[in-house]
Each structure stands twice: as structure tokens, then as C-alpha cells.
Amino acid sequence: MARSTFDLDVRGQLGVREQLALLSLPPRLRRRLLNNVSKRVRTMSRKNIRNQQNLDGSPFEARKNPEKGKKKMEAGLGKLLQVTSVTPDQAVLGWRNALTSWVAAQQHNGTSERRTAAQMKRWNRVPEGLAATEKQAKRLRRLGFKVRQAGKKSLSRPPVAWILEHVNYAQAGLLIRILSEEQSESTGKQSWEITLPKRQFLGASTERDTGLLLNQVLQQILNSPR
Template sequence: MARSTFELDVRGYLGVQEQLALLSLPPQLRRRLLNNVTKRVRSMSRQRIREQRNVDGSAFAPRKGSAKGKKKMEAGLGKLLMVTRVNADEAELGWRNTLTRWVASQQHNGVSERRTAAQMRRWNKVPAGLAATEKQAKRLRRLGFKVRQEGKKSLTRPTVAWIQEHVNYAKAGLLIRILDNEQTESTGAQSWDITLPKRQFLGAGTERDTSLLVNQVLQQILNSPR
């Protein structure tokens, strides 16, 4: 499965003495360790988004065409990034929403594929609070987004209200990137070749970086009042 989460089992980053110290801690303190480390990784990942840099320190691949100089890439994913699972043995940093995890995976691993207008029209109504914003809906309309609505024979440009009812926030963001950055010149095209470069902001860095972070937080917990 393509990576879209940061999973952490701290035992792999500790020496023998540190592992013994970890095992001496009660479950609630081991959980605190994992929670603290994972939240620090979240902060580091969000910082990379602000700096528009990958885990290895290189700059994000630039946008194409008219999107240059606009909103920072991956900002929406950074805001939704959270600790999705944590217990006394392991933790996971990622996204609760399945679609958002898919979008994150596309961005992390890069993708080259063909999408069709028919695929774009396969929407389900989205729950309140997860819908595309009015600004996104208006942007999609300006970019020529079209669907085949019930009772109509040809593709039409949907209203702002329709888009907000049928397109969620994450998918709207992906569509905007596709239509604005990757689409061919003809806005009436029925298929698009999409190439998204890797933009890898999620993680603590190298194995050594992760090990140093885990050991630092462990020492803080061992030296703190119980």
C-alpha cells in the first residue's frame, strides 16, 4: 500500500538500556511518550509545508502554469494532519478521512495516470462540514469544471450550491490542482493525463533523526516527576 501515514513503534529506535527503561514505565507513560513524539513529528511536517520542503530538505517540485506564486502547496493536508491512533505500544500520524489519506498518498508518492470526465462525475453527497468551500466552488466553475447532471444530456457547468452539495473539501482541492495545473489547454477535454510530482513532507527525517527524537522525549519523561 502506498504510504500516507507515519507509523511509530519506538522500540526500534532505542538501545538496550533505553528499552529496559521504557518497559519499566506504566502504560499511560508509554502512551504519553508515543503521543508526544508523534505530535512533534506533526509539527515538523507542518513546518516543512510552510517552508515548502521535502523530508530530505529539497524544495517541493513547483506548480505548473498559472498556479505559480499562489497558496502554499499541501497546506490543506497539513491542517488536517492528526494523531489517528495511539496506545502504549504504537502510534500513527495521518488523516482520518479515507479520501484525504488517498490524496496524501498521491502527493507523497507522486502519480502519473489518466482521468476521464466520467470518473469526475461519480460523486456522492458529502456530510455537512466536509463540503467544498464557496471559494473552491467558484474557482472550479472558473476553471471550467463540468458534470452531467440528472435530466440533462450534455455536460454542464454546475452551480456553486451543487458543487458544495456533491464535492467535498479534499476532492475539490485535488480537482483544482488538476484543472489548474495539469489539464490540457482544452477545458472541454473528456480525459486528462495527470502527473503529480512527489512532495514528501510527512515524517521525522532520517532513521537517525527519528531515533534522536524518540530518545530525547524518553529522557524527558524519565526525568519528569511521576
């Protein structure tokens, strides 16, 4: 399954002594530990996006057509990245919106697959301030973007208001790129072949780095007042 989250599990990341120290902590402090580590990994991931580099330090592969956009790649995904769940034993860093998570997986892992308009019919309401712009919404309509709206049996071109309510900025950018590239080949398509290179920004560089970060935060919690 394509990776769209960073899963932090304390098992296997700590030595025996550190694991014993961790088990001595109450659940609330173990949750705090994993939450803090996950947020630091989020900071590292966002730094990779700012620097436009992969986990190994290599630069992101450039866009095929640089004129299509000068904004930094994956910037929208970085803003939406958050700790989606945390327990005393495991934390997950990712995206709450299912479509955003799917987009992130394609960007992080690279992909070449066919997606259909019908497969993109399940959308979540977008939080205020993160929606697509009106300019993006109008362009999506011009490009023939269609979805199956509530109460309708067939795919239809949604109004601008629907797009602003259900599609966020990062999603709109990717869909515009997909539809624009396909538009030159054929109009009225209801499926698209998506080919994206790997741009691996999510996570720490290595498991060793994750272990070191986990140990560092553990020591801070052990040495802080309870």
C-alpha cells in the same frame, strides 16, 4: 502502497536499555510518549510545508504554471494533519478523511496515474471551517466535476451546497487543478491522468532523527513525576 501516513513503532527505534525503560512504563505513559513524539513530527512536517522543502532539505518542485496559484503548496494538508490513532506500542500520524489521505499520498510520493469520477464517489462529511469555498465550488461545477450522489444511479454535477458539505479546501484545490489542465485537451471527460512530482513533507528527515526524538521524549517522561 503509497505512503499517506507516518507510522511510529517503538520497536527498532530504541536501544536495549531504552526499550527496557520503556517497558517499565504503564500503558498510559507509553501512549503519552508516542502521542507527544507524533505531534512533534507533525510540527516538523508543517515546518517543511512552511519552508516549501522536502525531508532532505531540497525545495519543492515548482508548479508548472506559477500563475495558477501563489499560495504555499500542501498548506491545506498540513492544517488537516493529525494523530489518527495511538496505542502503547504504535502511533499513526495522518488524515482521517480517506480522500484527503489519498491526496496527501499523491503529493508526498509523486504520481502518474488515471483516476475516474466513479472512483471519487466515496466522500466524507467535511468538518466545519475546513470546507471548500463557495468560489471553489462554483468553479468545480463549471469545470464539469461530477460524482455519484446518494439515491442516483449515474454521475451528475453536484450543487454548490453538496460540494461545500462534502469537499474540503485542499481537495477542491487539487481537483480544480486536475480538471483545469484536462479542460484544455478535452471537455466532458470522466477520467483524468494525474502527474504530480514528489513533495515529501511528511515525517522526520531520517529514521535516526526519529530515534533521537523518541529517546529525548522518553527521558523527559522518565524524569518527570509519575
